[in-house]
Amino acid sequence: MIDVNIIRQDPEKIRDMLKNRNYPYDALNGFLEADEEWRLLTDKGNALRKERNDVSKLIPELKGDKKTKKIDEMRLVSDKIREIDSRLAELDGIREEFVLNIPNIPHHTVPLGKDSNDNVIVGQHGVLRKFDFEPKEHYEIAESLDIIDFERGVKVAGSGFYVLKGDGAKLERALINYMLDMHDDQGYKEVFTPVIVNRDAVIGTGQYPNMKDDMYWIERDDLWLNPTAEVPVTNMHRNEIFDRNELPISYTAYLPSFRREAGKHSDTKGIIRVHEFNKVEMVKFVHPDGSFDVLEELRENAEEVIRGLGLPYRVILLCTGDMGFAAAKCYDLELYAPGKKGWLEASSCSCVSDFQARRAGIKFRPEPHLKSEFVHTLNGSGLALPRTMAAILENCQNKDGTVTIPEALRPYMRGREIIGR
RNA sequence: GCCGAGAUGGCCCAGCCCGGUAAGGCGCGAGCCUGGAAAGCUCGUGGCGGUCUCCGCCUCGGGAGUUCAAAUCUCCCUCUCGGCGCCA
Numbered sequence: 001m002i003d004v005n006i007i008r009q010d011p012e013k014i015r016d017m018l019k020n021r022n023y024p025y026d027a028l029n030g031f032l033e034a035d036e037e038w039r040l041l042t043d044k045g046n047a048l049r050k051e052r053n054d055v056s057k058l059i060p061e062l063k064g065d066k067k068t069k070k071i072d073e074m075r076l077v078s079d080k081i082r083e084i085d086s087r088l089a090e091l092d093g094i095r096e097e098f099v100l101n102i103p104n105i106p107h108h109t110v111p112l113g114k115d116s117n118d119n120v121i122v123g124q125h126g127v128l129r130k131f132d133f134e135p136k137e138h139y140e141i142a143e144s145l146d147i148i149d150f151e152r153g154v155k156v157a158g159s160g161f162y163v164l165k166g167d168g169a170k171l172e173r174a175l176i177n178y179m180l181d182m183h184d185d186q187g188y189k190e191v192f193t194p195v196i197v198n199r200d201a202v203i204g205t206g207q208y209p210n211m212k213d214d215m216y217w218i219e220r221d222d223l224w225l226n227p228t229a230e231v232p233v234t235n236m237h238r239n240e241i242f243d244r245n246e247l248p249i250s251y252t253a254y255l256p257s258f259r260r261e262a263g264k265h266s267d268t269k270g271i272i273r274v275h276e277f278n279k280v281e282m283v284k285f286v287h288p289d290g291s292f293d294v295l296e297e298l299r300e301n302a303e304e305v306i307r308g309l310g311l312p313y314r315v316i317l318l319c320t321g322d323m324g325f326a327a328a329k330c331y332d333l334e335l336y337a338p339g340k341k342g343w344l345e346a347s348s349c350s351c352v353s354d355f356q357a358r359r360a361g362i363k364f365r366p367e368p369h370l371k372s373e374f375v376h377t378l379n380g381s382g383l384a385l386p387r388t389m390a391a392i393l394e395n396c397q398n399k400d401g402t403v404t405i406p407e408a409l410r411p412y413m414r415g416r417e418i419i420g421r
Numbered sequence: 422g423c424c425g426a427g428a429u430g431g432c433c434c435a436g437c438c439c440g441g442u443a444a445g446g447c448g449c450g451a452g453c454c455u456g457g458a459a460a461g462c463u464c465g466u467g468g469c470g471g472u473c474u475c476c477g478c479c480u481c482g483g484g485a486g487u488u489c490a491a492a493u494c495u496c497c498c499u500c501u502c503g504g505c506g507c508c509a
Contacts (some may be wrong), residue, residue, distance in 0.1 A: 043470075043477095046471095050477060055489075057490095059490075060490095067489095070489070073489080077489080367450085368450045368466085372467090
């Protein structure tokens with residue numbers, strides 16, 4: 001969440017921000033009113049509490065009529081406090097509802113824009129391969145090689161699920177290990193967390209309430225299937241205070257991720273948009289100073305994964321209107337898919353400033369005698385597996401229907417060089 | 422799932438039976454002392470709000486209740502640990 005003081009001091013700034021992010025902004029007035037009354041009543045309540053506290057200390061020493069009189073007096077004071085408290089609880093509800101639904105404030109380097117058309121392509125890398133045959137789409141290749149079985153996935157779990165078989169399953173496993181090893185070399189500590197998280201966790205990183213319909217919810221236990229490893233990994237340190245010298249902290253995690261994908265989407269063919277997918281994620285906890293420079297490093301770390309696979313890609317800087325709820329600045333990395341003749345978003349690297357730290361209570365002490373402050377958190381995929389696999393299949397396909405395995409993955413695939421031969 | 426024990430400030434722990442200003446220790450910091458350090462001693466060390474060197478309120482897992490007053494009494498819930506059961 002954002003700092004309430006900013007809303008109080010400069011509501012116009014927040015109004016503009018919400019507008020730039022395509023969020024409704026008329027709710028702001030309701031908040032300011034509720035907040036004003038909340039502050040007034042808090043003061044009033046505190047004054048009454050002070051009176052009660054003071055008198056409570058005296059009462060044991062009083063005797064007879066004086067005592068009875070004071071007790072009667074305090075009974076009225078307590079009634080009044082109760083009354084104020086119940087109104088405060090209402091106001092708190094309004095305030096919290098509002099604050100939890102306000103997206104992060106974009107960094108000043110984020111381009112203004114309405115939707116994905118206003119995103120900025122900041123770079124394109126690698127060569128787009130020239131084919132001497134018509135390249136196929138990933139699902140055609142995968143089905144003819146019998147390494148992805150869509151029908152069986154549907155049978156087991158439903159539409160939007162698939163089964164990897166043989167070299168397909170091996171390729172998945174190879175990609176996970178390749179990515180984890182690379183992040184390990186880059187200085188990230190590998191963790192493997194629960195795949196199911198609680199409500200505090202999804203509130204902490206901002207998926208709840210905003211994205212709650214996009215997550216699988218286990219009602220009976222009020223638990224949620226991991227939507228992205230950013231959630232469990234960031235929440236590992238919920239309500240913790242780091243010593244200054246503990247920062248920065250860098251984690252990498254492989255974790256299955258689940259998306260309900262409620263509502264209609266295009267691009268449902270193949271494994272581009274599925275309900276369950278593997279992802280290797282990077283998460284950082286850093287000092288607020290220079291956190292946006294760290295974002296550049298994080299993005300570079302993700303790009304290295306792509307370059308290692310030899311895939312052509314481009315880097316997109318998202319505009320205000322297209323950025324996720326929690327992000328202050330976000331780069332997408334898109335892989336080129338020659339069969340589809342389009343780009344696949346395989347990574348999203350964000351600096352979320354203190355937005356999640358505030359929600360999740362993640363702080364650090366700048367100096368031992370100073371007050372604790374919120375850390376900044378960052379996260380980025382490195383990478384999402386299905387789209388990476390799709391890009392590999394399409395970029396590395398051969399005329400005879402086989403697929404040449406990228407060299408970097410061969411050690412992880414028992415030295416195999418070609419799928420389908 | 423059943424039975425039992427727990428949850429107190431960054432960490433540990435007392436207070437709970439018997440309601441009345443949350444004690445002490447560790448760690449960390451500042452100071453004193455020292456040639457320097459250790460030890461020792463003194464002070465500080467959660468959150469929010471304000472009229473911000475000061476003052477107030479809140480904070481004992483969460484919520485509700487009783488009471489003039491709740492860490493303390495009552496009820497409900499959550500989590501942790503141990504035992505039993507079930508089990509990869």
